[in-house]
Amino acid sequence: MMRPRPLRPLLSLTAVLLLLALAVVPATGQAPKYGGVLVTSPLSATPSLSPHEESTVATTQQASPCFNNLLAYDPTKKVEGVDTLIPELAEKWSWQDNYRNLVFFLRKDVKFHDGKPFTSQDVKYTFDMVRGAPDAKAKLKVNPRKLWYDNVEHIEAPDPHTVVFRLKRPQPSLLLMLASGYSPVYPAHVPLADFKNKCIGTGPFKLKENRPGELIEYVKNPDYFIKGRPYLDGIKFVVIRDRSTQIAAVQSGQLDVVGSGWNRTNAENAKSGAPKLIVIETDSNVNDNVLINFKRPPFNDVRVRRAINLALDRKAYLVGPRQGAATYGGALLPRPAGVWGLPAAEVAKLPGMGDPVKQKAEAKKLLAEAGFGPSNPLKITVSTRALAIYVDTASWMVDQLQQVGVEATLEQIETGVWHPKMTRLEYQVALNLTGIGIDDPDAQLFENYRCGSQRNFSGYCSEEIDRLMVEQSQTLDPKKRLALVQDIDRKLQADAARPILGWGKQHYVHWPHVKGWAVHENSIYNVSRRQDVWLDK
Amino acid sequence: MRTYIAKRLLIAGITLLGMSLLLFVLMRMAPGNITDIIFESAGYVDEADRRKLEAELGIDRPLIVQYGRWLGDFVRGELGKSYRYDLPAWEVIKPRLPITLELAVLALGFSVLLGVPFGVISAVRRGHPIDYVLRVVSLAGLSMPSFWLAMIVILLLVRSIGWIPSMTYVSPFDDLRANLAQFLLPALAVGYRSSALIMRITRSTMLEVLREDYIRTAWAKGQRGTQVVWRHALKNASLPVVTLIGIEFAFLIGGLIVTETVFNLPGVARYLVDAIQFRDYPIVQNLAMLIAIVVVFANLTVDLLYTWLDPRIKYGA
Numbered sequence: 001m002m003r004p005r006p007l008r009p010l011l012s013l014t015a016v017l018l019l020l021a022l023a024v025v026p027a028t029g030q031a032p033k034y035g036g037v038l039v040t041s042p043l044s045a046t047p048s049l050s051p052h053e054e055s056t057v058a059t060t061q062q063a064s065p066c067f068n069n070l071l072a073y074d075p076t077k078k079v080e081g082v083d084t085l086i087p088e089l090a091e092k093w094s095w096q097d098n099y100r101n102l103v104f105f106l107r108k109d110v111k112f113h114d115g116k117p118f119t120s121q122d123v124k125y126t127f128d129m130v131r132g133a134p135d136a137k138a139k140l141k142v143n144p145r146k147l148w149y150d151n152v153e154h155i156e157a158p159d160p161h162t163v164v165f166r167l168k169r170p171q172p173s174l175l176l177m178l179a180s181g182y183s184p185v186y187p188a189h190v191p192l193a194d195f196k197n198k199c200i201g202t203g204p205f206k207l208k209e210n211r212p213g214e215l216i217e218y219v220k221n222p223d224y225f226i227k228g229r230p231y232l233d234g235i236k237f238v239v240i241r242d243r244s245t246q247i248a249a250v251q252s253g254q255l256d257v258v259g260s261g262w263n264r265t266n267a268e269n270a271k272s273g274a275p276k277l278i279v280i281e282t283d284s285n286v287n288d289n290v291l292i293n294f295k296r297p298p299f300n301d302v303r304v305r306r307a308i309n310l311a312l313d314r315k316a317y318l319v320g321p322r323q324g325a326a327t328y329g330g331a332l333l334p335r336p337a338g339v340w341g342l343p344a345a346e347v348a349k350l351p352g353m354g355d356p357v358k359q360k361a362e363a364k365k366l367l368a369e370a371g372f373g374p375s376n377p378l379k380i381t382v383s384t385r386a387l388a389i390y391v392d393t394a395s396w397m398v399d400q401l402q403q404v405g406v407e408a409t410l411e412q413i414e415t416g417v418w419h420p421k422m423t424r425l426e427y428q429v430a431l432n433l434t435g436i437g438i439d440d441p442d443a444q445l446f447e448n449y450r451c452g453s454q455r456n457f458s459g460y461c462s463e464e465i466d467r468l469m470v471e472q473s474q475t476l477d478p479k480k481r482l483a484l485v486q487d488i489d490r491k492l493q494a495d496a497a498r499p500i501l502g503w504g505k506q507h508y509v510h511w512p513h514v515k516g517w518a519v520h521e522n523s524i525y526n527v528s529r530r531q532d533v534w535l536d537k
Numbered sequence: 538m539r540t541y542i543a544k545r546l547l548i549a550g551i552t553l554l555g556m557s558l559l560l561f562v563l564m565r566m567a568p569g570n571i572t573d574i575i576f577e578s579a580g581y582v583d584e585a586d587r588r589k590l591e592a593e594l595g596i597d598r599p600l601i602v603q604y605g606r607w608l609g610d611f612v613r614g615e616l617g618k619s620y621r622y623d624l625p626a627w628e629v630i631k632p633r634l635p636i637t638l639e640l641a642v643l644a645l646g647f648s649v650l651l652g653v654p655f656g657v658i659s660a661v662r663r664g665h666p667i668d669y670v671l672r673v674v675s676l677a678g679l680s681m682p683s684f685w686l687a688m689i690v691i692l693l694l695v696r697s698i699g700w701i702p703s704m705t706y707v708s709p710f711d712d713l714r715a716n717l718a719q720f721l722l723p724a725l726a727v728g729y730r731s732s733a734l735i736m737r738i739t740r741s742t743m744l745e746v747l748r749e750d751y752i753r754t755a756w757a758k759g760q761r762g763t764q765v766v767w768r769h770a771l772k773n774a775s776l777p778v779v780t781l782i783g784i785e786f787a788f789l790i791g792g793l794i795v796t797e798t799v800f801n802l803p804g805v806a807r808y809l810v811d812a813i814q815f816r817d818y819p820i821v822q823n824l825a826m827l828i829a830i831v832v833v834f835a836n837l838t839v840d841l842l843y844t845w846l847d848p849r850i851k852y853g854a
Binding site: 141196199252273414417420 | 573574575576590621623624632680692695701713786800
């Protein structure tokens with residue numbers, strides 16, 4: 001016979017309360033405060049409030065507070081990955097039929113900002129539209145991430161709170177794509193065109209005012225399905241184009257937090273004028289890469305490509321244009337910030353990482369073998385986008401190439417026509433910046449290296465790599481998949497497919513009263529919900 | 538006079554027509570159009586979708602048809618739709634116009650209020666230390682680009698008193714004091730360069746006029762100094778100054794682009810640059826035409842002021 005334990009329920013209750021308190025109270029030990037409006041400045045004005053139609057972090061930054069995804073990346077974890085996924089509109093999910101079906105069980109207590117209930121039809125509407133299904137109820141004018149959902153064969157909504165994604169082949173990465181800031185759920189009852197300047201979502205903040213190109217202001221959504229969130233009464237995004245004005249604005253206290261697109265010098269300048277500011281420096285999963293046009297001779301000669309790659313001394317890149325704030329790597333961001341990159345020992349042996357004198361001599365030798373020397377120098381135009389962050393690195397590249405006898409000149413291309421020129425391969429060699437939406441091989445490799453992909457700006461094409469890409473995509477064992485991905489990366493580096501100079505770091509500065517401002521190290525796109533931010537004022 | 542005004546209006550019309558043609562051609566000569574930017578920036582080019590959008594925006598038609606249609610719409614006051622924001626162009630331009638106008642008027646006010654008196658003092662006190670000081674001040678104004686001055690002002694303010702003007706626009710109807718605090722410094726930064734030019738012209742013309750016989754006669758008659766200088770000399774010296782003010786107004790609009798950016802004022806000048814980058818033809822063309830109209834009519838007003846300033850001037854038939 002068991003002895004009676006009268007204190008047991010009380011102890012259990014205490015334990016539950018303690019656990020709850022620990023979950024709510026941040027690591028600082030301070031209880032979050034409600035109220036206040038956070039003022040920040042985004043990277044730039046957003047072209048619309050429709051993340052599915054845009055390809056800039058400016059949109060995910062400014063639209064994410066309005067929306068929710070089926071699932072999201074835990075903002076409190078620094079590194080995004082399959083282990084850090086948390087439920088949002090879906091309470092739980094389940095892979096079925098050997099990873100051919102992905103089933104989501106949705107929350108039943110969610111309403112859109114206009115009071116209409118959220119159901120599985122909204123999920124089906126959104127992702128049928130994004131994958132360009134023939135029977136989709138809406139069609140996006142521009143659909144930059146259609147490729148992400150290429151493997152989705154069918155979406156079913158068997159009841160208002162269940163959604164099934166049926167896949168052509170297993171694809172573990174689909175979950176990560178659905179958690180991206182680029183993958184919110186839209187309301188099926190709101191015309192798509194409305195999202196150009198308005199926003200109806202389920203998110204923690206409701207749109208109060210949108211002055212395109214100038215200001216976006218949100219207010220707290222009192223009916224938000226996560227009880228007790230958001231802490232803030234509102235968020236204000238003030239578009240400030242000039243970097244020095246941004247610095248002055250944060251120093252004067254007009255901004256609480258800022259830093260999107262900043263380099264280390266910007267952050268240091270801000271802090272020098274206002275020492276109480278807190279600087280956050282982390283990886284960003286945005287890389288500086290060299291585009292070498294495979295469709296134009298002599299760049300289809302691997303010796304020329306390797307010579308260019310070797311000539312670019314990565315240590316000089318780190319101290320020069322990146323001012324000491326970058327991480328070396330291959331086609332994917334290396335650990336610890338990333339999940340899939342090459343091991344550090346291998347990265348240290350990549351072209352451009354060795355003794356600069358020896359590597360430059362080797363580059364000259366390769367150029368000579370390809371028929372270029374002092375009497376017949378290789379003449380190239382290094383194109384880049386006419387933005388300081390691009391031009392600084394491209395100017396450095398020109399200098400590095402001149403050191404191996406290449407007659408390189410710089411061409412600055414107006415930002416509006418930069419991508420069109422790259423898409424059409426209207427350049428010889430270019431310096432580009434690529435932000436990776438999610439730290440995942442499917443998102444990075446298919447988009448930037450697959451034969452015929454529209455963002456494969458170098459025109460690189462290898463049947464073997466394409467085959468390996470598909471193979472890794474459906475490999476369920478994470479260790480086997482990692483090995484495959486790293487094998488692909490090695491081959492890409494050997495081909496000088498799109499030499500990576502390095503992975504830049506991001507810099508944010510905020511006043512001490514800003515709490516819970518999360519930053520992820522392996523993506524800048526998926527951490528802008530801001531429901532956990534609060535002001536200690 | 539009426540014939541003169543009619544003639545000037547006709548010339549203004551021809552100027553604006555030429556301006557419209559130039560604007561249209563220049564925009565079409567710039568590489569890429571809005572559909573390139575929308576589609577290819579997203580790394581996605583579906584030719585059928587692109588053609589559909591071009592047809593929707595009307596940029597698939599022959600250039601002459603596009604030009605004629607735009608001009609006709611403009612004359613009727615229909616400014617079309619912003620390609621970028623999918624909003625009526627007037628809705629995008631309207632809230633920005635008063636901001637630029639307020640800044641321009643304040644800057645022009647500063648330049649006249651500083652330039653004319655300082656020019657007069659400098660001329661009257663020729664060779665005096667104050668003349669040298671004012672000439673150095675004016676030379677500094679001519680040498681410093683307004684965008685540089687604007688940045689220095691911002692930096693000095695934040696470093697010295699930890700304050701800068703508001704980064705979000707405050708309407709004068711909501712809070713006049715905050716509005717003036719927001720606009721006075723940028724207006725001063727822009728107006729300083731113009732004031733330097735006005736001061737130099739005022740000084741040189743005043744020096745010429747002060748040597749005239751009628752001024753000597755006025756002195757000889759024992760008239761008060763202030764009356765001689767401000768009433769007789771300045772009025773006769775002001776023709777080139779007024780002409781310059783008209784010209785400076787046009788330059789001032791150009792100077793506002795950077796100042797609006799540095800002080801984060803959401804005016805039309807800054808917005809025009811954004812619209813050019815996005816090949817937002819309706820915005821660029823209509824906005825530039827509106828600015829051209831303001832400049833043309835500002836110069837016409839200046840010309841008409843001549844008769845008031847100097848009654849000897851008669852406009853030929």
